[in-house]
Amino acid sequence: MSETLEKFKAFLEEKNQYDHVTTLLYWDMETVTPKAGQAGHVDALTYFSTKSFEMGTSKELGEMLDTLAKPEEFEALDDTMKFIVTRMKRDMDKDKRIPKERFEAFVRAQAEAGNAWRDAKNASDYSVFAPHLRNMIEMTAEMAGYTDPGKEVYDVLLDKYEESMDSATIDRLFEDLKKELIPLVKQILAAKQPDDTKFKGNFDINAQREVQQLLLDYIGFSRESGAVGETEHPFTLNFCSKDVRISNHYHETEPLSAMFSAIHEGGHAIFEQNVNPEYDNTVAGSCNYMGVHESQSRFYENILGRNKNFWLPIYDKLGELLPQFKEISLDEFYREINHVRNSLIRTEADEVTYCFHIILRYEIEKAIFRDHVAVEDLPELWNEKMKEYLGITPGNDAEGILQDMHWSDGSFGYFPSYLLGSIYDGMFLETLEKELGSVDKLLAAGKIGEITKWLNEKIHWYGSTRVPKEVIQNVCGEEVSAEPLIRYFKKKYTEIYNL
Numbered sequence: 001m002s003e004t005l006e007k008f009k010a011f012l013e014e015k016n017q018y019d020h021v022t023t024l025l026y027w028d029m030e031t032v033t034p035k036a037g038q039a040g041h042v043d044a045l046t047y048f049s050t051k052s053f054e055m056g057t058s059k060e061l062g063e064m065l066d067t068l069a070k071p072e073e074f075e076a077l078d079d080t081m082k083f084i085v086t087r088m089k090r091d092m093d094k095d096k097r098i099p100k101e102r103f104e105a106f107v108r109a110q111a112e113a114g115n116a117w118r119d120a121k122n123a124s125d126y127s128v129f130a131p132h133l134r135n136m137i138e139m140t141a142e143m144a145g146y147t148d149p150g151k152e153v154y155d156v157l158l159d160k161y162e163e164s165m166d167s168a169t170i171d172r173l174f175e176d177l178k179k180e181l182i183p184l185v186k187q188i189l190a191a192k193q194p195d196d197t198k199f200k201g202n203f204d205i206n207a208q209r210e211v212q213q214l215l216l217d218y219i220g221f222s223r224e225s226g227a228v229g230e231t232e233h234p235f236t237l238n239f240c241s242k243d244v245r246i247s248n249h250y251h252e253t254e255p256l257s258a259m260f261s262a263i264h265e266g267g268h269a270i271f272e273q274n275v276n277p278e279y280d281n282t283v284a285g286s287c288n289y290m291g292v293h294e295s296q297s298r299f300y301e302n303i304l305g306r307n308k309n310f311w312l313p314i315y316d317k318l319g320e321l322l323p324q325f326k327e328i329s330l331d332e333f334y335r336e337i338n339h340v341r342n343s344l345i346r347t348e349a350d351e352v353t354y355c356f357h358i359i360l361r362y363e364i365e366k367a368i369f370r371d372h373v374a375v376e377d378l379p380e381l382w383n384e385k386m387k388e389y390l391g392i393t394p395g396n397d398a399e400g401i402l403q404d405m406h407w408s409d410g411s412f413g414y415f416p417s418y419l420l421g422s423i424y425d426g427m428f429l430e431t432l433e434k435e436l437g438s439v440d441k442l443l444a445a446g447k448i449g450e451i452t453k454w455l456n457e458k459i460h461w462y463g464s465t466r467v468p469k470e471v472i473q474n475v476c477g478e479e480v481s482a483e484p485l486i487r488y489f490k491k492k493y494t495e496i497y498n499l
Helices: 003-031 034-057 059-068 081-097 102-122 124-145 153-161 167-190 206-218 253-272 290-304 315-321 323-326 332-335 352-369 375-389 416-436 439-444 450-456 469-476 483-496
Strands: 226-230 236-240 242-248
Touching: 003 034, 003 059, 003 206, 003 226, 003 236, 003 242, 034 081, 034 102, 059 081, 059 167, 059 416, 081 124, 102 124, 124 153, 124 352, 124 375, 153 167, 153 352, 153 416, 167 253, 167 416, 167 483, 206 253, 206 450, 236 253, 242 253, 253 290, 253 332, 253 450, 290 323, 290 416, 290 450, 290 469, 315 323, 352 375, 416 439, 416 450, 416 469, 416 483, 439 450
Parallel strands: 226 242
Antiparallel strands: 236 242
16 A cells, blocks of 8 residues: 555545544434524534535645555556546545635534524424525525536536436436426326325324334345434434434324334435445545435335335234234335325425426525526515426425425535435346346345345445436436336326226
């Protein structure tokens, strides 16, 4: 090992200590920190994030990367280290353009906006959040201007969350979906709807927590390498493959919400727990391509979790934990978990109309950064698009523009990744069935572990080392297309609704 490589590895270990602390602070703030303690955590988060940023843009790191990138040094590196050096050099060349004081201000603004969003949502008062949102829009654009000068801001943001997917590609995919799904949803809504009266009532919160554990164990979440917390808006984060945290939110009157959040976040966690451990605490590790990541959470939640055969091996256990489900047949349960209806809340939407929730947010983000729509006009624009795509209008800010936390931390460009993930899922499903056989039969036989193993080997193991288009090409052997997802929706919902 060269002297420079040895120093570089020691440098990465030290930087990781700061990153570890910031991750822990974020987890704590989102799960257990009392309101009065938030300010102290904001200060600490800002401090440690800034320290990590300083290291990541330091002259010392730059010199090491320049040395390791020289042909004679680079060729002596293994493939993993080659990726790390190349990626960190690229990122550093961008990040070092950000003035330290502006980065520090951005981190503080993110934390403060997150606190303001929670207050605004709880009060259903957009005016509480609006000044913070305006600040996050301006600062996000400012950061993009530093890292990618001369490039169109929204394309920079899209590339940040799903590298190699630009707005022209996303526009094409989303238009293909709209063309087919708008008439499909109209057909579904005109058909006879399932009776959901048995799903109304109060469902014990502690029992719901036990159901979550049942589901996580069933799909392959490792308790030895994972933990579960509670929060306002479910999310997953990780320190490394050996410590992955998920969170959930429980509603006494809506047991299906926590069930499918558990499966969704569990899918994210299984991804992180099965990345090549050699990548831990490096840029090769935790997958930074959000569409690829969402493809895994949504594959478990929808492709598997909303398949009747997923529940066959465990439905009796569900009834033991939540006795109301003993009075609900598996067929009734299956119809309800695939009940298509226009609804206000994205995270509670069925898998078909969910697509419109994402298209709506994507179009609003384009309006923010390309048409410069004023912050005070966003609730009205939101409501107009809800009416256009879903035929309903929010009655208040909490069930409208304030329902998601993502814009509070400047995650503009993130929302499209959810629907890209579903599009990838259609492709993964068709490929998986070619290689392993019918998913219905595998699930009915209790062989979900074989599906998880296939995903581990085909996708999870590689972490961030393959960009989305490479993942699709390596797994499916073709270019990204919405057609497989459209086929999946048409086949499934034609059968469920006798269209």
